[in-house]
Amino acid sequence: MLKKMDGVILFVMLLLMIISVFAIYSGTQTDANLVNHHVKTMYFYVAGFIAVLVIGLVNYKLYVKYAFYLYGLGIILLILANVLGSSINNANGWLKLGENFSFQPAELFKMILILFLAHLIVKRQRGTLKFWRDIVPIGCWAFIPFALVMAQNDLGNALGYVVILAAVFWIGNMRLKHALIALAIVGVAFFGFVKAYTFYHDEVFTFLEKIKREHWAERIDPWLVPEKATSKASWHTKNAGLAIGSGGIIGKGYLQGTSVQSGRVPYTYSDSIFVVIAEEFGFVGASVLILLYFILIHRMVLIALACRDRAGPVIIVGIIGMLLYQVFENVGAFLGLMPLTGITLPFISYGGTSLLINMACIGVVMSIKLYGQEEEDELLMGEQQPRLSERLWNMLKKEKSAV
Template sequence: MIQKAKRLDGVIVGIVVCFAFISTLVIESATMGTRYEGLHIANIEMYAVMVIPMLLVAMMDYRLIVRYLSYPSYVVGVILLVMVLVIGVNLNGSTRWIEIGSQQFQPSELMKIAFILTLARFLGNLNGRSPRFWREIVPALGLFIIPFYLVFKQPDLGTSIVFISILVSILWMANMQLKQIVIGLSAILVVAAGITALYFVQFDLFSKVIKPHQLERIQTFIDPTLDPENSWHVKNAQTAIGSGELYGKGFMQGNLVQGGYVPYHYADSIFAVIGEEFGFVGSTLLLLLYFLLIYRMIIISYKCRDRAGSYIIVGIIAMLVLQIFENIAMHTGLMPLTGIALPFVSYGGSSLLTNMLSIGLALSVHIHQDYPLAE
């Protein structure tokens, strides 16, 4: 155990500590003088607690996790997602949470980890050969479509897209043939073109497929002047980020955010706080931290001789990169607004647990890739 602890990637652990500091600092500023004041203390406590499962996973051999826990975790995850649709808690038009006592738990977050492990198990025995369409790709699509549909039904479009990103990245890593890639890209383009055509040609049918609040977000993204009431969130977030200019207004000086003009400023909209108070420089430093984390994971994946380990790392990278892009893009007007957290920085127990488990898996791959498998 001590030898394994010595093999922990110090850079990744240090980055996580930096995220904990940044998250707590920004949440304290965002909630100062509001009914959420003191939430930064709960954030510190959550980080302190979440370190335990992160280190436990890191000390476990990831190959044993893949062998014995991948399929069971997938089944449990699907059951929980079904339970969300049956007994879930509805907040702001979405049913994404299950109440456990006084706490709320979001199963779709942990389902992302289960999906990565399941694909790593299913595709891990290819031994370098390309996946066959009927024997590997179609079953992989089957494993994907179940959680994707259940999460989309909540509705949670942002998290649904994350599942697409994980699937595509791992299949790409699995050495897909060129013709399979072309077919896949063509199918994506056809679906995207079909959905776009529905919006402009058959709007009534389009509105039956898309939930009302999702439709409002899409319409206000395309033309914010159509419904100023529903576009004020993004407009105020953009104004807050822009007002920070180069160096920001300073810690706890975010008038727009602290004034309540940007909702969920301690959670999904926390990037607006960073942009307003720490400016372009602070936002860039945060992005550099993300870049360094992704870079370290790429190095681990490159050095890993086990295909399943590489698939795990690539899946985690895809999950984090898409969530980072989605969160920042939706607050800068590059994407429609979706409810997705900024990894490691936004306040939220389910999201933080998923991210810390992801780090634990990445550390486990780094520690155990040169160790013989212990049954």
């Protein structure tokens, strides 16, 4: 079974680990409080590769079958994070386990949501999804964690749930007219938001201050209205953009990034780690990283195409949507394409919870590679195997008929 796992994906993960460890070391060497973060990342990666092997060897259809219970557990963890969670970088959804370890249930719920949505899609009959019978109920199930995470002041992960839902609807055979209506609504809402925010900026900022969400404006202002952004709000993205541009084609050299090493760019070990790669390795280094993401997603698409049941492709497309959103949001925030939301760069940024969950998702992909050639069976369709007594009785009846 181990030999049947996708060797290309494992090799890409190994390369991403090397890039992550070296980039985190470069981004933390000038801060004594962060000096061991690259070593911790190596430990997290070892645990992640173990998770890939263990999760990959278990039939993914079991995860889909019991996804409802995982969903319930995830909701409980999100509620606990809302009530008992601590705050890190304005997000209140961290649960502490002891003095040195904490994790973010919102990250864990990404994987749970993908499995649960696959469970719901498979339970539906074949054919296109009906609006009131399928789309609305499934959307309501996804809205519950979205609301809980928004209450934690974590806009980045909450939007990730929306992207996962959209990806699952697409692969779940959503009707074209429903998709077009949804795109039209999103487009109108987006442009309406942009116009309203720019025209009523002062009123919006006052309102956000009242509800203690003024940091949202500090992240949106440099993106939409840079002329109105305060120096504090634009400090991060402005210096990050200058650092990326100064990297040129081949970069300034490892550990030679002036903006990174001088501390002008904050969070270079987590949210801003792409800036480290772009400044020290230039356009070439950043392109190699994007190419590795492309290869990873391409291999996942091939596994989805070879899968013979419905749950496998739904899960893989959900994972692809999750990863693409994180990459585009993280990189785009420093290129002026997206607002800064604090989303980590998958497999590269420091963060045990994010890395382990992403590696666990790769483990599920490996399971689909191993077991996706099997026909869809009662494990997914909800049919139960006959009880032992029933099977024995059927055997006796066959013997009597033969006699």
